[in-house]
Structures are given as structure tokens and as C-alpha cells.
Amino acid sequence: MKMDNETNRHPCSSLLSRNSAVLDNVPESSVSDSESSVRGSGAEKLESFTDGLIRVDEEEAVHSVIKEGFTSGLGQFGQRTEVAAIHRRIWSIFSAQANLQAFRIYFRAFADKHGGNANVKYAWFGTSKEVVKRIMFHGFGDEEIRENDGLFGRGVYLSPDDSPLETVKSSVVDEDGVRRVLLCRVLLGKMEVISPGSDQSNPSSEEFDSAVDNLQSPNKYIVWSTNINTHILPEYVVSFKAPPGLKESLWAETRIKRPTSPWMPFPALICVLSKFLPPYALDLINKHHKDFKEKRISRCQLIQQVRQLAGDKLLIAVIKSCRRKGIKHRVWEA
Structure with missing residues (x-):
């Protein structure tokens, strides 16, 4: 399924955006869903959270694109970050189909509203192993809204695909030292700039669909609380081990x-x-x-x-x- 807009491309777009053709294949129902999500006998701990997901083989092009896009966005920390596994969502599951169909409906509506450009971006969301499972089966909820600082209104905050560092701050390390981030497709439409301290919870007018902290150099995409399960489509989970002191270094910077x-x-x-x-x-x-x-x-x-x-x-x-x-x-x- 193709849900990208050529008018949405930028000559200096990130690696993920430049390779969107590799990522854009969202089928009506995945023909590979019957595959085992475990590709190796030594991966039991990594696979313990993967109901509703299937592991992406390291030989697949999409694995290389996502891994390189993630690590390159981490700057100096990228070379010392170990990507342990990448998982793809299984689309034949009822909850995934519901999320996908809702996203499609709004995608078409936004394209009609904005002259063919629905403004779909890839974005990161950092979370814990337990929340990954809940989001995949039940969608985003109030907990994800409460977890952010509320500085830019009431909604889910995601990081642009070329800036995963912000999202790494929100990721939670598990008992095995592994963190997880979601790679999502986000339907943004026309964005409005939100100033820090805003208590906004929906678009300020019919003209706008979502929000951003800075139009020229965004660090946060804000999807309003009423739209979090129709405008966000989680597609992949990246499990990784960060170098020691990464989170502290990010705050220090x-x-x-x-x-x-x-x-x-x-x-x-x-x-x-x-x-x-x-x-x-x-x-x-x-x-x-x-x-x-x-x-x-x-x-x-x-x-x-x-x-x-x-x-x-x-x-x-x-x-x-x-x-x-x-x-x-x-x-x-x-």
C-alpha cells in the first residue's frame, strides 16, 4: 500500500524518507503472518514481547534501511549502539487491521483537504517492552499522553525520523539492558506551531490537523489526544542496546x-x-x-x-x- 506523497519529499530528507519505497509496502493482510516470529534459538528473551509482531530478517532491505536510519540519527552514539532486533507488525490481526483502515480513511480525507498532500511522515516513539505490547493490541492511550511533560499540549509526542535522540530519552531499559522504540507512520496534514506551555488538546481551527514545536527544524510532532489511534500507525519495533551513559549524556547536552x-x-x-x-x-x-x-x-x-x-x-x-x-x-x- 502506497501512502507517501511526492510533494512531501525534501531534497535533504532523511535516509528513511529517501527509502520510503522499501518501507511503504503495507499489505491488506500479510502473507508472511504465518511465519514464526522467532528466527533463532537464542532469541527467546527478545521474542517474549512479540505477540502481534514478526521478526525482520537481517537480510531484508527494510532491516538495513531502518537500522541505518536509526543509528545514523544517533550521531556520535550510533556506532556504539547495538540493534538487537527489528520487528514488523502483523497486519492480519484484528486490532492492526482496524488501525490500518482508520489511517487509510483519514489519509484519503487529508489528501482531498490539502490538494493531494496528506503530509505523511515517519517518526519515532520511545517506550517500554510492556507498552509496546499494549499499543500493538489496544492502541495509544492516556498513559502515553501522561508520560510526556505536557509542555506542548495534550497529545502524543513523536520525534522526526532523522532525530531519534529525543525518543531514546523516553525509552525504558528492561532487565536485559534492551530498550525499544516504535517506528510509526504519522498523518500530519497541515501543522500549526505550538508554543511551550500550551494546554491545547485539539487543532485551533479547521485549517490545522496536528502540531509541531518548530516548522523549520522540528523536534516534536504533536498528534492530538483525539487522533492518536487514527493518525498514528505503528509499523516497526527497534530493540537496541544503548552505550553506557547515553541517557545521562543526552540530558547533559x-x-x-x-x-x-x-x-x-x-x-x-x-x-x-x-x-x-x-x-x-x-x-x-x-x-x-x-x-x-x-x-x-x-x-x-x-x-x-x-x-x-x-x-x-x-x-x-x-x-x-x-x-x-x-x-x-x-x-x-x-
């Missing part, structure tokens, strides 16, 4: 480097930001600060949330202003 110049206390920072930010953003900053004080989130996570809500430009301007005024306190000192 988001930290603001402490300036060598004067800093200021966190309450003073909030006071200054209150002159520029809307109330909802300040409420969220105060909430994250409280969570940090109660040790619910790390200092690194607090700083990341403040950066997303206030923006680096404003924070830099505030710090420079304090420097000019000769404030001798420390910034981020909560």
Missing part, C-alpha cells in the same frame, strides 16, 4: 553552561521573567522549580524546561542585564 559572569538567584530570575512571559509560562516555571526542590526532577531537567518556556534569547538578555547592574548572586541557584 541540554544544560546551559554556567556563565563566568555574575549570576542571580532563581526567585529573582522568575521576578524578571514575569515582566516578559505570560502567566501560564510563569506558572509552569514555578511548578518545575517546586518539582526540583522536592527532588522530583533533576537540576538539568529544570534548566531544560526553563529554556523551553523562556527561550535562550530572553535568558541571555536577562543575564546580561544583571551583569550590567552588577548583581553578585548566582543564577539557577534554587
